[in-house]
Amino acid sequence: MHTEVSCDLCALDPMCSILEYGANEEKIPEGVLLRCRPVSRGETIFRKDDPFRSVFAVKSGSFKTYVPKPDRGDQVVGFHLVGELIGSEGLSGELYPFTARALEESSVCELRLNRLAESGYELETIQKGIIQLLSSEVTFNHELISSLVHQSADQRIAGFLLSLSQRLLRHGMQQKSIRLSMSRSDIGSYLGLASETVSRILTKLQKSGFIHLQHKNLEILDATALAQLADI
Amino acid sequence: MHTEVSCDLCALDPMCSILEYGANEEKIPEGVLLRCRPVSRGETIFRKDDPFRSVFAVKSGSFKTYVPKPDRGDQVVGFHLVGELIGSEGLSGELYPFTARALEESSVCELRLNRLAESGYELETIQKGIIQLLSSEVTFNHELISSLVHQSADQRIAGFLLSLSQRLLRHGMQQKSIRLSMSRSDIGSYLGLASETVSRILTKLQKSGFIHLQHKNLEILDATALAQLADI
DNA sequence: CGTCTTATTGAATTGTCTCAACATGCGTGG
DNA sequence: CCACGCATGTTGAGACAATTCAATAAGACG
Numbered sequence: 001m002h003t004e005v006s007c008d009l010c011a012l013d014p015m016c017s018i019l020e021y022g023a024n025e026e027k028i029p030e031g032v033l034l035r036c037r038p039v040s041r042g043e044t045i046f047r048k049d050d051p052f053r054s055v056f057a058v059k060s061g062s063f064k065t066y067v068p069k070p071d072r073g074d075q076v077v078g079f080h081l082v083g084e085l086i087g088s089e090g091l092s093g094e095l096y097p098f099t100a101r102a103l104e105e106s107s108v109c110e111l112r113l114n115r116l117a118e119s120g121y122e123l124e125t126i127q128k129g130i131i132q133l134l135s136s137e138v139t140f141n142h143e144l145i146s147s148l149v150h151q152s153a154d155q156r157i158a159g160f161l162l163s164l165s166q167r168l169l170r171h172g173m174q175q176k177s178i179r180l181s182m183s184r185s186d187i188g189s190y191l192g193l194a195s196e197t198v199s200r201i202l203t204k205l206q207k208s209g210f211i212h213l214q215h216k217n218l219e220i221l222d223a224t225a226l227a228q229l230a231d232i
Numbered sequence: 233m234h235t236e237v238s239c240d241l242c243a244l245d246p247m248c249s250i251l252e253y254g255a256n257e258e259k260i261p262e263g264v265l266l267r268c269r270p271v272s273r274g275e276t277i278f279r280k281d282d283p284f285r286s287v288f289a290v291k292s293g294s295f296k297t298y299v300p301k302p303d304r305g306d307q308v309v310g311f312h313l314v315g316e317l318i319g320s321e322g323l324s325g326e327l328y329p330f331t332a333r334a335l336e337e338s339s340v341c342e343l344r345l346n347r348l349a350e351s352g353y354e355l356e357t358i359q360k361g362i363i364q365l366l367s368s369e370v371t372f373n374h375e376l377i378s379s380l381v382h383q384s385a386d387q388r389i390a391g392f393l394l395s396l397s398q399r400l401l402r403h404g405m406q407q408k409s410i411r412l413s414m415s416r417s418d419i420g421s422y423l424g425l426a427s428e429t430v431s432r433i434l435t436k437l438q439k440s441g442f443i444h445l446q447h448k449n450l451e452i453l454d455a456t457a458l459a460q461l462a463d464i
Numbered sequence: 465c466g467t468c469t470t471a472t473t474g475a476a477t478t479g480t481c482t483c484a485a486c487a488t489g490c491g492t493g494g
Numbered sequence: 495c496c497a498c499g500c501a502t503g504t505t506g507a508g509a510c511a512a513t514t515c516a517a518t519a520a521g522a523c524g
Contacts, residue, residue, distance in 0.1 A: 067378060077378050089374060092367030097374065127359040134366040135324030141373040142321060142329065146299060146309050148381050149424030153512065184471065192381030194513055199472055215521075385480065416503065426481055431504055447489080 004036075004060045004107070005083035009172040012057035012085060015111060015129045034110040039102045045086070047099045052090035054110045055133070058082050061106020062181045065098045066189070076189040079103075079182060081164070083171025088133045103181040148192065151230075156191045157201045159230035161211065165220055178218040236268075236292045236339070237315035241404040243368075244289035244317060247343060247361045251353070266342040271334045277318070279331045284322035286342045287365070290314050293338020294413045297330045298421070308421040311335075311414060313396070315403025320365045335413040380424065383462075388423040389433045391462035393443065397452055410450045 007013060019033065036059050039045060045056055048068060063080040077098055080086045090096045091113070116126060147159060164178060184202075185195040205211045210226050212219040220226065239245060251265065268291050271277060277288055280300060295312040309330055312318045322328045323345070348358060379391060396410060416434075417427040437443045442458050444451040452458065 075378055075382065077374065089370055091363075092371045097371070124356045124359065127356065127363060130363055131323075131359060131366065134363065134370060137370050138321055138366060138373065139324045139329070141370065141377060142309070145373060145377055145380070146307055148377070150307070183469095189382075195470090196472080196514085197512060200512095203472075415501095427502090428482085428504080429480060432480095435504075 003082075003173065005058075005171050005173065009170075010057050010059070010083045010109075011171070012055070012109060012111060014132055015055075018125050018129050032112050032115050034112070036107050036109060039106045039108055041102055041104050041106075044099055044101045045108060046090075046096045048097065049095045052087070052094055052096055053114050054112045055088050055091070056086040056100070056108045056110050058084050058086065059107040059109055062103045062179075063100050063106065064103055064182055064186055065100045067098045073185065073189060076182075076186050079164075079186075079190065081167050081171070082173050084167065085133065088137055091130060091134060103186075104179075153191075153193050153197050154201055154204075155230050156193065157187075157198065157205070158210075158226045160187065160191060161205075161218065161220065162223065162226050162230060164218075165223070176219055178220070180213075180216045180218045235314075235405065237290070237403050237405065241402075242289050242291070242315045242341075243365075243403070244287070244341060244343060246364050247287075250357050250361045264344050264347050266344070268339050268341060271338045271340055273334055273336050273338075276331055276333045277340060278328045280329065281327045284319070284326055284328055285346050286344045287320050287323070288318040288332070288340045288342050290316055290318065291339045291341055294335045294411075295332050295338065296335055296414055296418055297332045299330050305417065305421060308414075308418050311396075311418075311422065313399050313403070314405050316399065317365065320369055323362060323366060335418075336411075385423075385425050385429050386433055386436075387462050388425065389419075389430065389437070390442075390458045392419065392423060393437075393450065393452060394455065394458050394462060396450075397455070408451055410452070412445075412448045412450045 007016065010016075016033070039061070045063070046053075058080050060082060062082065063086055064076055065078045065080065065086065066074040066076045068074050080100070086100050086108070087096060089098075113130075148156065151159065164180075168175070168178060182190075183195075184198045187193075188195040188198045191198070202211070202213055205226075206213050208225070210220070210222045210229075212221055239248065242248075248265070271293070277295070278285075290312050292314060294314065295318055296308055297310045297312065297318065298306040298308045300306050312332070318332050318340070319328060321330075345362075380388065383391065396412075400407070400410060414422075415427075416430045419425075420427040420430045423430070434443070434445055437458075438445050440457070442452070442454045442461075444453055
C-alpha cells in the first residue's frame with residue numbers, strides 16, 4: 001500500500017470539517033462517512049449510469065474516470081490522485097456520468113451525500129460545502145478547456161506532467177519520483193493524442209533532459225523548461 | 233432589436249422563480265434583479281478580473297466570453313445565446329475569469345448575487361438555485377471537454393452548428409435561419425482551429441448540401457447528416 | 465518461465481496550419 | 495447616398511505536425 005494523504009490535506013476536508021468529523025464523531029449519523037475502504041487495482045467504485053450516491057476521496061493510490069465506448073477505446077475524462085475527489089460531477093444529475101476505476105492498489109473515503117440530506121444536519125451548511133466543491137470543479141474544467149484545445153502535443157504532455165506534480169504537491173505528496181500509474185493510452189485518450197505520440201514525446205522530453213523516465217517512475221528534472229514549453 | 237426570450241424559457245428562470253419574481257414583485261429587495269438593460273454591439277458587461285457581482289441572462293442578442301491575450305489573439309471561451317447565462321463561473325471566485333462582450337445589439341437581465349445574500353431571503357433557497365446553476369455548468373463543460381479534444385475540424389464545426397441550433401431551440405428561438413453573430417476567428421479560437429479552416433469547412437458543408445450559408449445567416453438543411461459527422 | 469499486454473520506434477499518409485493573395489461587406493465620412 | 499478604406503471572409507500552395515499501420519522490444523502477471 002502507498003502513502004496515505006493526511007486528512008487536513010484532503011479535498012474532502014472542507015466537508016469533513018463541516019461535519020466536525022473527528023471532534024464530535026458521534027454527531028455524524030451512521031453510514032454517512034465511510035472511512036478508508038481499500039480498492040484493488042482494476043476495481044471500479046461506480047460505473048456510468050449507476051444512481052448517484054456518494055462522493056469519494058482518494059486516500060491512497062489513484063483512479064481514472066472514463067466513458068466506456070464499445071467500438072473505439074474508452075474515453076478517459078480524468079485522473080484522480082491522492083487527496084482528490086471523485087464523483088462530484090454526479091451532483092448535477094441523478095446518475096454518475098462515467099465509470100471510476102482504480103489504476104493501482106488504492107483506498108477511498110466515501111461520503112454518502114444522499115444519506116446526509118436526511119441526516120438532520122443543517123441543509124444550509126451542507127449546501128455551502130457542495131457549492132464549494134462544484135465551484136472548484138468548474139474552475140478546473142475551465143482552465144482545462146481553454147488550454148487543451150489550443151495546445152500542441154508537446155505542450156499538452158508538458159502541462160500534464162506539471163499538473164500531476166503540482167496536484168501531488170498540493171496534497172502533501174512531495175516526492176522526487178512520481179508514479180505514472182496510468183497507461184500511455186490512457187494519457188493519450190485524456191489529452192486527445194495517439195498513444196504512440198505520447199510515447200514519442202516522453203522520450204523526447206527525456207532526451208532533452210527535462211525529465212527522467214523509467215518504466216512508470218517519472219522524475220521532473222527541469223520544471224522551468226517544462227513550464228516554458230507548456231505556456232508558449 | 234431582435235426577438236426576446238420569454239421569461240419562462242430563460243436560464244435565469246429558476247432563480248427568478250425562487251425570488252417569486254412577477255408574483256410578489258415587492259418582495260424582492262431594491263436593486264437585486266435589474267431587468268432588460270440594452271447592450272450595444274461591442275460593449276462589455278464585465279471584464280476579466282472585475283470583482284464578481286452579478287450573473288447575467290441574455291434577453292436578446294448574443295455575447296462572447298474571452299480571455300484577452302495581448303500577444304496572440306484573444307482566446308474565446310464561450311458563446312452565450314438568447315436565454316443563457318453569463319458569469320456563473322464567477323461564483324467560484326472573487327473575480328470574473330474573463331471578459332463578456334456583445335456580438336450584436338443585445339439586452340440582458342442582471343441578478344446581483346452579492347446583494348441577494350444580504351437581502352433577507354432564505355439562504356437555503358438561494359443556495360439551491362446556485363447549486364442548480366453550477367451543476368449545469370459542470371455538465372456542459374464536461375461534455376465539451378470530452379468531445380472537443382478528440383474531434384477533427386469537421387466534427388467540431390458540425391457539432392458546433394448543431395449545438396447552436398439546439399440551444400436556440402431550447403430557449404424557444406425556433407427559426408429556420410440562425411444568425412451566426414460571431415466571426416470566423418471567434419469560432420476558430422473557441423474550437424481550437426485556424427479561421428481559414430473554419431471558412432473552408434463551412435463552404436465544404438455547404439457544397440455537401442448539409443447547410444446553407446450566406447453572410448451570417450445559417451440554415452441547417454440536413455441535421456441528421458451533421459449529427460452523423462459530429463458523432464463518428 | 466512463457467504468454468499476453470503495454471511500450472517503443474520507424475515510415476508513409478493525412479489533416480491542419482501558415483503565409484499569401486484576393487474578394488467581399490461594412491461603416492464612415494464626404 | 496455613394497465611394498472609399500478597412501475589417502472580415504475566401505481560396506490556394508507549401509510546410510509541418512500528428513496519425514495510422516506495422517514491426518519489434520520490454521514488462522507484467524499468472
